[in-house]
Amino acid sequence: MPPLVPAISPRLRSKLRTLAKTQLKAVQRTYDTLLSLEGYSALSAAARKDIFSSIAFSADLWFQCLLDGTQPTSEVMDQTAAFARRRVHQNVPLRSLLRAFRLGARELWRTCTELAEADPALAHELLFDVSPYLLDYFDAMAEHIAEAYLDEQHQQARWRGSLLQQLYDLVFHAPDDTARFRETVEALGLDATLPRIALAVDLDLRDHAPSVREDALDRFALSAARHFEVKPDALVRVWHRERLVFWLPCVRGDSMTRNDQRAAEHAAALVRAEPRVRSIGIGLMNEGARGWAASVEESLKAVDFAPRGSRADDDENDNEHGDESGNEFGNFVRVHRFSSIAIEESVRSSANVLRYLVSLAEQLATEADLLATLAAWFASGQRRRQTAETLGVHPNTLDYRLERIETLLGAKLDDAQWIARLDIALKLRSATQSSERDGKKKEKKGRLGVKKAKRAAH
Template sequence: MPPPVPAISPRLRSKLRTLAKTQSKAVERTYATLLSLEGYNALTAAARKDIFDSIAFSADLWFQCLLDGKPPADPVMDRTAAFARRRVHQNVPLRSLLRAFRLGARELWRTCTELAEADPALAHELLFEVSPYLLDYFDAMAEHIAEAYLDEQHQQARWRGSLLQQLYDLVFHAPDDAARFRETVEALGLDATLPRIALAVDLDLRDHAPSVREEALDRFALGAARHFEIKPDALVRVWHRERLVFWLPCVRGDSMTRNDQRTADHAAALTRAEPRVLSIGIGLMNEGARGWAASVEEALKAVDFAPRAKGTDDEPATRVHRFSSIAIEESVRSSANVLRYLVSLAEQLATEADLLATLEAWFASGQRRRQTAEALGVHPNTLDYRLERIETLLGAKLDDAHWIARLDIALKLRGVTSAAGHDARKKEKKARAGTKKAKGAAH
C-alpha cells in the first residue's frame, strides 16, 4: 500500500489544486517519452489511448491523495492493477512498464519544482514533505503493479499452455474437428485461416536438467521468433516425437515456393546463430488441423531422409533440410510397386562392380563426361564403356530426360534405404551385445 500522506499547508494545497487541473503538459511529456520505449513503440491506436488515459489517471490519483490527505482506496488500487494486467496482453515488457512509472514520477516532480520557482516560500515544504512522499508513493505503486503484472503473466502462461495442449490433441488426434480447431487457434489470438509451415528442430539439450529444460525451450523460441521476424506469440510451439515443432505463419498470397525458400533462409540463419541446433526439417505450407499435421510429418521426414552432404572448413554441411527437396522421392516411396521398380534398377547395376559408383559420379558431375571421368580417375573411353554397359543392362537411354529422372530417384532411394539398413544393423548389433552382456551377468 502507498505510504501515509503528509499534511500540507493551505497555501500549497491551493497551488496543487490549481496544478492538478492543468497538469496535462506533464501527462503529454510522459506519454511522448513512453512511445520510444520497448513495447510501447508498437502499440495499436486503441492501446495508445489506453496508455494515455492510464498516465492521466495516475497523475490525477497522486494529486488527489495529497489534496485528500489519504491513500487511494481498494477499488482505485484494483483499477491500477487492471492497467498492469492489460500491459501483459499488449506485450509491454515489465521493465518498460516500471520505467514508465519512474518517468511519470519525474515529470510530476518537475511540475512541482516549477511551483517552487514561482513561489520560493513553498520550496522547503516541497523538498522535505512532498518529495519524500512522491518517491515512496511511486515506489509502492510500482511494487503493486509489478505484482499484478507478474500474476497476470503467470495466469496467461498457464492458460496458453492449456490451449496449446488442446491444439496438439486436435491436430494429431482429431484433425477433422474443424470448428474446435478454429476456436482454439483464435483463442490463442491467431488467424486460423492463415497457412503455416511446420519446422521440426533437433536440439542438443544434454546440458539442461529436466527441471530447467522448459525455460531453455522458451529462450530458444524467443530467439527463433527474432530470426523468423515474427512476434513470439505468433510462433506456435509443441514437443512432438522427441523434437521441438514450430508452426510458422506464412505470408498470405505468396506462393508455396517463396514461403518455402524464405523459411529455409531464416532457418539457416538460426542454425548459424544457435549451435545447439543439430538439424531443422521444413514441411510444406498447409492449413487447417489436417494440413498442420501433414506439414509436421513432412518436416520430420525431411530431417530423417534428406541427403546429408559432407561439409568442409570453408563450407560447413547444412543443418536445414527441406521436404520440398525430397518430395518426389517421398511420393514414389508411398507407391509400393513404383518403389520396387526403381529400387530394382539400382540393384541390377549393383551386380557389376563400379557401375553404381559411375552412375552416381555422373549425376554428381551434372552428367558431364569429362568431369565424371576426372572424378573417377578413369580414361574417358573407360567411362563411355561403363555408361554404355548401364544402358545395355537397363535398356535405358542416358540422353532421355525420363530415364535421367528415373535413375536419379533410384539412386537417392537406394541411398536412403542403405542408410536405414545400416542404422538398423547397428541397433541390432547393439541389442545383441546387450543381451550377451545380460546373459554373462546372469551366470
C-alpha cells in the same frame, strides 16, 4: 501500500488544488514520451487511449491522496492492478511499464517545481515534505503494479500452455474439427487463415535434466524467433515424436517456393548459431489443422530420409560416414527440405512404382562400379570428363560403363525421362541404405548396453 501522506500547509494545498485541475500538460508530456518506449509504439488506437487514461488516472490519484491526506482505497488499488494486467495482453514489457511510472513521477515533480519558481516560499515544503512522499508513493505503486503484471503473466503462460496442448490434440488427433481449430488459434492471438510451414528440429538435450529441459526449450524458441524474424508468440511450438516442432507463419501472398526458400535460409542461420541443433527438416506450406499436420509429417520425413552429413558419432568406436557433400547453407547438410525429396515421397506412396524403381538400382548393383559410376555422373551434372576425373578412370572406361548401364536397363541416358527415373532410383536406394545403417547402429547400441549391464552385474 503507499506511504503515509505528509501534512501540507493551506497555502501549498491551495496551489496544488489548482494544479491538479490543470495537470493535463504533465499527462500529455508523459504520454508523448511513452510512445517511444518498447511495446508502446506499436499499440493500437484503442490501447493508446487506455494508456492515456491510465496516466491521467495515476496523476489524479496522487494529487487526491496528497490533498485529502488519505491512502488509496482497496478498490483503487485493484483498478491500478487492472491497468498492469492489461499491459500483459497488450505486449508491453514490464521494464517499459515501470519506466512509464518513473517518467510519470518525474513529470509530476517538474510540475511541482514550477510552483516553487513562482512562489519561492513553497520551495522548502515541496523539497522536504512533498518530494520524499512522491518518490515513496510511486515506488510503492510500481511494486504493486509489478506484482499484478507478473501474476497475470504467469496466469497467461498457464492459459497459453493449455491452449497449445488443445491445439496439439486438434492437429494430430482431430484435424477435421475446423471450428475448434480456428477458435483455438485465434484464442492464441494468431490468424487461423495464415498458411504455415512446419520445422522439425533435432536438438541435442542430453545434458539437460528433464526438470530444466522446458527452460532450455524456451530459450531456444526465443533464439529461433529472432532468426526467423517473427515475434516469439507467433512461432507456435510443440514437442512431437522426440523433436521440437515449430509452425512458422508464412508471408501471405508469397509463393510456396519463396516461403520454402526463406524458411531454409533462416533455418541455416539458426543451425550456424545454435550448436545443439543436429538437423532441421522443413515441410511444405499449408493451412488448417490437417495442413499443419501434413507439414509436420513432411518435415519429419525430410530429416529421416535426407542424406547424412559426415561427422563422428559420440559412441565409442562407432563412426557414421555418409554423403560428405555440402550445400549452399553450410559445410554439411543439416537443413533438409521436403521439397527436395517430394518426388521420391510421391513414389513411395505407390507400391508398384516403388518396386519398379528399386529394381532398376538392384539390377545395376549386380555388376561392380555401375551404381557408383551412375551416382558420380549425376553428381557432376552428367558431364563425362568431370565424372571420369572424379572416379579416376579413363574416359573410355566411363563410356563403357555408361553403355553397359543402358544395355542392362534398356535405357537412354540422353532421355530426360530416363534421367529422372534413374536419379530417383539412386536416391531411394541411398535413403534405404541410410535407414538400414541406422537400424544396425541401434542394434549395436543395444548389444553394447546389454554387455555393459552384464559386466556391471558381475
